[in-house]
Amino acid sequence: MEKASSVLAALFGSREPAEAAATVTSIFVYPIKSCRGISVPQACVTSTGLDLERLQWDRQWLVVNSKGRAYTQRVEPKLALVDIELPMDAFKDNWEPTDLSYMVIKAPDMEALRIPLNKKCAAVDDISVWEWSGSALNEGNEAFEWFTKYLGKPSRLVRFNTELEIRAVDPNYAQGYKTLFTDGFPFLLASQGSLDGLNELLDEPLPINRFRPNILVDGCDPFSEDLWKELKINKLNFHGVKLCARCKVMCLFVDDTGWPWSVLSACKEMSGREVKGCCCREPLRLLAWAMEMASNAAADHGCRQPVSLVLRILPLLGTVPCQCTAPASASAAACAPLSCFIPTINQENGVTGNEPTSTLMKFRSDHALKLKKTQGKMFFGQNLVCKESLLPPRGSKTIAVGDPVFVLQKYSSNVDAPI
Structure with a gap:
């Protein structure tokens, strides 16, 4: 019985405090x-x-x-x-x-x-x-x-x-x-x-x-x-x-027949190509334009191996190193570090904006919080698992x-x- 009690104590922690920290x-x-x-x-x-x-x-x-x-x-x-x-x-x-x-x-x-x-x-x-x-x-x-x-x-x-x-x-x-x-x-x-x-x-x-x-x-x-x-x-x-990471990349949702000229101009100035790049796991260490491929992989104009069939353009505001991935092995997981974690999308009308990303970056980024790792992310919320699932x-x-x-x-x- 004592052994069982110690196992449960290790799994579930100590006795609950007298006062609640919050209310649902x-x-x-x-x-x-x-x-x-x-x-x-x-x-x-x-x-x-x-x-x-x-x-x-x-x-x-x-x-x-x-x-x-x-x-x-x-x-x-x-x-x-x-x-x-x-x-x-x-x-x-x-x-x-x-x-x-x-x-x-x-x-x-x-x-x-x-x-x-x-x-x-x-x-x-x-x-x-x-x-x-x-x-x-x-x-x-x-x-x-x-x-x-x-x-x-x-x-x-x-x-x-x-x-x-x-x-x-x-x-x-x-x-x-x-x-x-x-x-x-x-x-x-x-x-x-x-x-x-x-x-x-x-x-x-x-x-x-x-x-x-x-x-x-x-x-x-x-x-x-x-x-x-x-x-x-x-x-x-x-x-x-x-902690729930909110990536600072803001998505510009336009299809391949309606790209804004300002976006295309920025791409051409960097690489001379409007619709080609290389599959990447992370953006370049400079202000760059990345693209999302049909495979959901990310493409970045600063990389060397060209691929085509671009469907989306993402403006990158980040400063993290680029890690290239062969286009043939690109997957949805490759695009995950570039993903915009929803808060910039208005849930009432589906329109993408700049907030709260810009403000969160000022006081909730890994740099502002002085965290051990700095990956150009910001945080809002806590991810949880329920311990009963191990029983x-x-x-x-x-x-x-x-x-x-x-x-x-x-x-x-x-x-x-x-x-």
């Missing part, structure tokens, strides 16, 4: 990656399939192109305008869908699309999002036609195949944990205090949906969540594994608006917090 004020679930979230009063943290621990319904679906590669707001900001509705009972503990249960998808100038939640779908292979690839469940022709019409290009809606597939989080930060179609980790926590602190510096305040957290808390000092290493919400134990499945647990947040252990400073 909002919970957001994003059923389709990069589409609008649903604000719910409570949500189940559940194990499904191969012991995945996540918020029920979060990032279960993904919109992909004709080659099975993920669309995100980084490439298709129109996804920010897609509304999702689920039965409100779907967020209750032990709820099971019936033949009359649907996910309803809406978008401007489109008829509503109804996706049955209880339908058996055929699996399709070669679906990829960032570093992961595998099979997923195809939601059918009606969904294909709907998203193809809305985005103006062949697009499918697929669901994570929890019975056959596993997507592990980065083992350098959390070993043994898994997720679905999130960018990296199953939970993102942010605080109202941090948002208020940022908004004090902006000409126009931003809503929290710019940062797309799962859990919003209030009652703590701005950015105090940076240091939360171990926390407990309604008997669920979470581990803060990594045998015990059914669902619920977190709810109003739940207290107890911080069991903190990092000593931002320098010690993983990034």
Whole structure:
């Protein structure tokens, strides 16, 4: 018994403090990656399939192109305008869908699309999002036609195949944990205090949906969540594994037939070529123009090996070294360091702007925070994993608006917090 107690103590930390550090004020679930979230009063943290621990319904679906590669707001900001509705009972503990249960998808100038939640779908292979690839469940022709019409290009809606597939989080930060179609980790926590602190510096305040957290808390000092290493919400134990990086690259979303002359001029001045470059993992150590290839790899005019078929242009504001990658081996993962992590995209109209990126760089960059590594990134929010996922499945647990947040252990400073 003593041995079992010591194991649990090591896993879950010490006894919770007498006073809560914050309170859960909002919970957001994003059923389709990069589409609008649903604000719910409570949500189940559940194990499904191969012991995945996540918020029920979060990032279960993904919109992909004709080659099975993920669309995100980084490439298709129109996804920010897609509304999702689920039965409100779907967020209750032990709820099971019936033949009359649907996910309803809406978008401007489109008829509503109804996706049955209880339908058996055929699996399709070669679906990829960032570093992961595998099979997923195809939601059918009606969904294909709907998203193809809305985005103006062949697009499918697929669901994570929890019975056959596993997507592990980065083992350098959390070993043994898994997720679905999130960018990296199953939970993102942010605080109202941090948002208020940022908004004090902006000409126009931003809503929290710019940062797309799962859990919003209030009652703590701005950015105090940076240091939360171990926390407990309604008997669920979470581990803060990594500050959420917001890359300082701002995407300019234009197609290859409508590039602004100012962009083309900048490219020509640097390399003499308007639509060629080399696949890169990171931008050059100077002000440069990079491009995103059809493979979702990044291309940078400062590199030597030319490739063509450029679809997007990204203005780089960074100063990190360039690491070349052969075009044949380029993948979505190669573009990850260049990705704009959503906050510059207005979630109400899908328009890309400069804020809050410019302001965050002044006081939330790795340089401003004096972190050990400086990679030209800024940070807002804390990525979490739920420790219960390392134990045998015990059914669902619920977190709810109003739940207290107890911080069991903190990092000593931002320098010690993983990034």
